[in-house]
Amino acid sequence: xxxxxxxxxxxxxxxxxxDDVTVDFASVPSEIEGDYSTNVxxxxxxxxxxNPRQIAQEIIDGLADSGFGFTIAGPGFINVSVSAKALKTxxxxxxxxxxxxxxxxxxxxxxxxxxxxxxxxxxxxGHLRPGTQGWAAxxxxxxxxxxxxxxxxxxxxxxxxxxxxxxxxRSGIDFDKVTIYDLGNIYIKMKADLKEEEKNGEHALADxxxxxxxxxEAKDEEAVKLxxxxxEISMKHTHEVMDRLGIATDLEMGESCFVExxxxxxxxxxxxxxxxxxxxxxxxxxxxxxxxxxxxxxxKSNGTALYATNDLGCMLYRAExxxxxxxxxxxGGEQKFYFEQLFALGKKIxxxxxxIHLYFGMIDQISPExxxxxxxxxxxxxxMEELLDDAEKRVRENFDKEIDDEDIKKVAxxxxxxxxxxxxxxxxxxYDPDKIFALTGQSGPFCQYADVRMRRILAKNADFKRxxxxxxxxxxxxEILQLLLKFPDLVRSVCxxxxxxxxxxxxxxxxxxxxxxxEKAPISTAEDSVKSARLWMIEKADFVMxxxxxxxxxxxPAKM
Numbered sequence: 150x151x152x153x154x155x156x157x158x159x160x161x162x163x164x165x166x167x168d169d170v171t172v173d174f175a176s177v178p179s180e181i182e183g184d185y186s187t188n189v190x191x192x193x194x195x196x197x198x199x200n201p202r203q204i205a206q207e208i209i210d211g212l213a214d215s216g217f218g219f220t221i222a223g224p225g226f227i228n229v230s231v232s233a234k235a236l237k238t239x240x241x242x243x244x245x246x247x248x249x250x251x252x253x254x255x256x257x258x259x260x261x262x263x264x265x266x267x268x269x270x271x272x273x274x275g276h277l278r279p280g281t282q283g284w285a286a287x288x289x290x291x292x293x294x295x296x297x298x299x300x301x302x303x304x305x306x307x308x309x310x311x312x313x314x315x316x317x318x319r320s321g322i323d324f325d326k327v328t329i330y331d332l333g334n335i336y337i338k339m340k341a342d343l344k345e346e347e348k349n350g351e352h353a354l355a356d357x358x359x360x361x362x363x364x365x366e367a368k369d370e371e372a373v374k375l376x377x378x379x380x381e382i383s384m385k386h387t388h389e390v391m392d393r394l395g396i397a398t399d400l401e402m403g404e405s406c407f408v409e410x411x412x413x414x415x416x417x418x419x420x421x422x423x424x425x426x427x428x429x430x431x432x433x434x435x436x437x438x439x440x441x442x443x444x445x446x447x448x449k450s451n452g453t454a455l456y457a458t459n460d461l462g463c464m465l466y467r468a469e470x471x472x473x474x475x476x477x478x479x480x481g482g483e484q485k486f487y488f489e490q491l492f493a494l495g496k497k498i499x500x501x502x503x504x505i506h507l508y509f510g511m512i513d514q515i516s517p518e519x520x521x522x523x524x525x526x527x528x529x530x531x532x533m534e535e536l537l538d539d540a541e542k543r544v545r546e547n548f549d550k551e552i553d554d555e556d557i558k559k560v561a562x563x564x565x566x567x568x569x570x571x572x573x574x575x576x577x578x579x580y581d582p583d584k585i586f587a588l589t590g591q592s593g594p595f596c597q598y599a600d601v602r603m604r605r606i607l608a609k610n611a612d613f614k615r616x617x618x619x620x621x622x623x624x625x626x627x628e629i630l631q632l633l634l635k636f637p638d639l640v641r642s643v644c645x646x647x648x649x650x651x652x653x654x655x656x657x658x659x660x661x662x663x664x665x666x667x668e669k670a671p672i673s674t675a676e677d678s679v680k681s682a683r684l685w686m687i688e689k690a691d692f693v694m695x696x697x698x699x700x701x702x703x704x705x706p707a708k709m
Contacts, residue, residue, distance in 0.1 A: 150174055150185060153217060153229065157189065160211040165197045174229070182220055183228030184631065190225040201225025233627035240634055240689065249636045249696050253644075254295035260467065261287040261297055263479040264396070267304035268403070269313045269332040269379040272390040272533040274524055275481075278509045278578075281569045283479035284396040284702045285649050286507055290477075292700060293644045298471065301387075303403030305380055306459065310365055311358035312339045314375050324378065329386040332379060362453055366408065376405070390533050395562055395702055402466075404459040411462030412454055415447050423498065439493035443486075460491055464500050475503045477647070482508040482575065507647050510577030524580060536580075540565055543586050548594075548709060556706035560586075560594055563703040567593030570653040570701050591657045593703060596694070599660035600705045603691040606672055610684055618682035625670040626686045629662050636693050640700070649701060656697050663690060 154172045162168045170193065174185040190205035197204065202225045209219040209227065218230035263283020264276040287297045316335035317327065339354075346354045364372035384401070391397060415432050418424040424434045424447055433444040447457050467473055478488060488506035495504055514524040524531060540561035544552070548560065568585040569578055588594050623630060636655070643651055672683045695705055 150229075150231075153212075153215060156212060156215060157187070157208060160208060161189070161193065164207060164211065165193065167193065167196060177228060181222065181228065183218070183222075183230045185229045185231070186222070186226050187229070188226055190227060194225070231631075233623035233630060234621075236627065236630040236634060237623045240630060243634070243637070244689070249640050249693065250292045250294070251637065251641055252294040253641060254290060254293045257295050257474040258472065259290050259295045259297050259475040259477060260300055260471065260473045261290070261477045261479065262300050262302050263398070264391070265302045265304065265480065266383070266387050267309060268376075268383045269309070269329070270336060270383070271329050271333045272387055273531055274512055274533055274536055274580075277394075277512065277533060277536070277565070278481070278569055278574075279479040280391065280394055280396050281566050281702060282507055282509055282574055282647075282649065283477070285570070285652075285700060286477050286479065286647055288700045288702065289640070289644050289647065289649070289652075290475075292640050295475075298400065298473070299398040300400040300402055301398040302463070303380075303401055303405075305376065305403035306362075306365065306405045306408055306454070307456065308358065308362065309336070310376060310379075311361040312336055312343070313379060314361040314365075314372065315339065315354065315357045317375065327378075327382065329382050332382065359451070359453070363451070366453060390537075393537050393558070393562070394533070394566075395704065402463070404456070404463075407459045407462030407466055408454050409462070410466055411458035411460070412448065412452075414461050414465055415458060418447075418498065434494055434497065436490060436493045436497065439496065441490055441493055443490070445490045445494055456487075457491065457494070461494065461498075464491075464495055468500050468502065473502050475505065477505045477507050479507045482510055484508070505647075507574070509574040512578055512580055514580045521579060536565065537561065539582075540586070543582055547586060552706070552708050556708055559704045559706040560597060560709060563593035563597050563698075563706075565593075566701055566703050567596065567653060570649045573648065573650050588709075591653075594709065596656040596660045596698060597703070597705055598709050599663050600691060600694045600698070601707075601709045602667070603663065603687050603694070604705070606687055607684065607691065610673065610680070613680065613684070615681040615684065616677045618678045618685070621678060621682040623682065623686070625666065626683070629659070629666060629686060629690055632659050632662060633689055633693050636697065652697055652700055656694060656701075659690065659694055659697070 154174070157172045158168075158170060161170050170189060172187055172189050174187050177183050177186045190208060191201040193199075193204050194201040202221055205221045205225045205227045209221070212219065216232075216235065218232075220228045220230075222228050261283050263286075264280035266272060266276050283299070287299055290297045313332055313335060316339040317332070320331070320335055322331055343354055343358070346352065361372060365376055380403070415424060418434070419426050419432060424432050426432050427450070429450040430452065431446060431450040432448040434447050435444045445457055446455060447461065449455060467476065480488070485506065485508055488504075488508075492504040492506070495502075512524045513521050516522045541557050544557045544560045544564075548557075552560070564585045568580065571591055572578060584590060585592055586594060588598055632655070639651060639655055643649065670683060672680055672687070675683060698705065
């Protein structure tokens with residue numbers, strides 16, 4: 150189509166002397182003759198003073214030997230038909246072991262930051278989307294030639310540590326026997342106690358929390374010991390859950406790594422007049438020149454660091470030591486304004502990298518009353534382990550009893566992940582088990598099964614001796630060939646805005662086309678040349694489906 154576009158532009162210049170025309174093609178609905186359509190004749194009509202249908206005919210006459218089929222539709226649309234055999238030839242020419250990949254990011258380095266879990270908290274469903282989206286961002290960047298470093302930016306400092314330390318000391322739990330779930334319960338109880346204390350106009354507990362924060366920043370021996378112990382317990386748990394989700398990171402540089410650098414930088418920027426110190430000792434950064442009229446608080450009045458302090462230190466560390474061209478922060482949409490401030494701050498101090506907030510909506514569930522509501526521990530599954538256990542249980546109950554544990558995990562995780570990518574990431578998603586585990590409709594198992602079925606056909610015909618199929622017209626395979634040829638452009642375009650839902654939609658469309666194909670195009674009973682051609686096409690479709698699902702972090706099970 151790119152070649153045809155250039156031919157039409159050259160012909161228009163020859164016929165009418167117009168050399169700045171844009172020729173765009175759109176896919177046409179299946180009920181209309183042709184595969185693509187352009188309205189260029191209609192856009193030229195006023196400029197050249199001719200009827201658009203006449204212009205369309207003159208363009209078609211000049212393209213008689215181009216190898217395409219043309220018809221005129223409506224007021225002057227030029228509909229273009231491409232032969233299925235030409236599509237097959239094009240796919241052959243474009244094919245390689247890296248089909249779909251490109252080198253547009255060659256020589257560039259990106260950091261994908263996910264899932265950014267919190268120390269001393271069990272891995273919750275709140276970190277499902279950061280993990281799945283961040284992993285997909287890594288895979289998509291790599292498919293476009295980027296080198297990617299992944300970093301689990303741990304929440305291991307700040308007020309939460311003070312809450313855990315205070316609560317733990319009051320709990321009486323043995324230091325060597327405390328679990329991640331104990332720490333989770335301590336946090337919930339402490340938050341309730343702090344809220345009650347504030348309601349009563351008291352602050353003893355809140356003061357104790359702040360004291361522990363100051364102790365940790367001062368490297369107090371007991372505070373450091375507690376922090377390290379909480380971190381050890383947390384990371385063992387986090388790694389177990391991440392392993393079940395099929396995600397991992399190269400780095401685990403928590404906020405604690407950047408506190409000192411951040412506080413040092415705050416003082417430096419105050420001296421340079423970039424930041425302002427208030428009378429109470431707190432420090433702010435004004436961002437009015439970036440259209441943000443709310444200053445960013447960089448340091449508390451008592452000198453303790455904030456998220457912004459640590460993120461400043463982190464940005465500087467990465468710029469000075471890793472030198473990324475792009476950093477992708479995977480965090481919820483509720484933090485959108487904070488990241489707008491942070492990125493403006495980065496520009497103000499001269500951080501050179503491109504910063505992207507890859508944000509997303511919340512996860513909802515269906516209540517017992519049938520209403521959509523936010524997923525919470527009070528009303529349903531909240532721990533990631535519980536969600537995964539529930540998913541595996543459903544797969545065991547509803548799928549082939551011969552599926553082994555490894556395949557059960559792949560289907561369960563695939564269903565959960567695919568449900569994350571079905572809609573635009575900026576919207577909320579609904580955890581609806583009745584839909585996400587279905588073998589019909591837009592679901593992960595539906596797409597996985599399409600690939601399992603292709604592999605079963607290829608395995609069944611593994612000993613079949615392929616023969617020449619040069620005379621086969623590929624008419625039955627045309628829709629699938631068109632879809633396979635779209636894959637490289639899809640991989641390239643999705644990298645621009647991380648629109649993973651487009652990959653999920655592509656997988657679903659390919660699975661649908663394959664299901665229709667099997668009904669009208671027998672393979673095992675076909676004559677040898679037809680069988681050879683169809684097996685060739687199945688191999689290509691299997692490759693593309695596998696690669697597309699892999700971009701979303703979804704594996705293909707051996708059986709379903």
